Amino acid sequence: MAAEPQSVIPHRRLRGDAERNRARVMEAASGVFAEEGLSASMDDIARRAGLGKATIFRRFGDKNHLLAALACDRLTGMAELGEQLASDPDAGSALRRFMAAAVEQQVSDRALCQAIGGLSRLEPDVHEAKSRLIRAADALLREAQHQGAIRTDLTTLDVMLLVAAISQAVAPLHDYAPRLWRRYLDVVFDGLRPDAANPISQPPPTASQLKAAFGRCPWQGQP
Amino acid sequence: MAAEPQSVIPHRRLRGDAERNRARVMEAASGVFAEEGLSASMDDIARRAGLGKATIFRRFGDKNHLLAALACDRLTGMAELGEQLASDPDAGSALRRFMAAAVEQQVSDRALCQAIGGLSRLEPDVHEAKSRLIRAADALLREAQHQGAIRTDLTTLDVMLLVAAISQAVAPLHDYAPRLWRRYLDVVFDGLRPDAANPISQPPPTASQLKAAFGRCPWQGQP
């Protein structure tokens, strides 16, 4: 008999061998997904990790939760970068570097980023990591707006959506033009400046729309 | 024995019943993919069309080529719109309406648009439809640039990629905020204007990069 569904496994204390195996699966999965995309098979991951595939299911629940665990790591890393950049006195530049780092990460691991969108619905951990990321971005954006570097009719979620947009649009060309994303970041960033801002016809997404789309509670801190 | 692989089927003359069945499959597939995404099963499509699923494989080769046939229709429709808009004397406005229509179509059928990216590699028909679309967009952009409505350091492919970017970014929210895409089109379009254009750090994709990424010959007509 299988143990009760361990779908929501916040990485509690594990026996030594289990802990080591968990790390192996994470490493193998990260490589395989990056190379072969979301359709990479659990068999491949298990083989690369040197384990039986049932072991992966025991630890992570299913394929989506394995992706969620990987996503958590990336999102948290990006949030930490955002928090560090907050100490930069030039907030416009800090925001831009933050956006650049986010695009670069998303573009270098397309599969994972495709997954992140639909994942916060499943995993509270992912949602929490996302919230932390949004909070960090929010601090950068507010300060940049305060300094007059960014137009004030934009919200943090707007900025994050545009970052995701650039990454996804450039993805098919990324193997052959690895710096192309900078071009579109330049263009989009020009659209974020106050210099030539025209009125926007649609309001930003409301809290209830966000909740409906992403499940759970929306991100706070929008003007 | 199955007939020789009919992978590349340019919709030649078919027997009456086959023609009718082909149309039924297209209609069923269009609906099912739009509702359930790319992972919709061939069984579902066959059931909705009232046919055995082997019939679909006989006519279209495989799932990807079925998607390609659908994609062709959409791309051609969009190209025709672009050609009509070319007669508008206000080229900036025409380009913007063209972009709006493209975003709206992509957002309303996410699955198909996800597929279009990787498809021109397979189907010459898709590639041809894409080329026609690009030519139409190219005429609109050049005239808009000539009239001073759009900055001159952008290419047609830039515009198309940005359109795809907006569509993909907004997709997860589209069910709950169906007009949200206009917001990001506004912002991006502000980045396309000459008013506050800053220098761009990266050149547009080269012909050989496009060829490598999308297979076949690149689109012509870039400055």
Add this chain to the structure above:
DNA sequence: ACCTGAACACCGTTCAAGT
């Protein structure tokens, strides 16, 4: 020529038996 139920291969997931 075209149509199709049955068979095959692959992959996510679960189970029963192992340590």
Add this chain to the structure above:
DNA sequence: ACCTGAACACCGTTCAAGT
């Protein structure tokens, strides 16, 4: 507790037999 080969279910694809 944890590990795993075998079994199951599902889906894309092909086949052999039908009209």
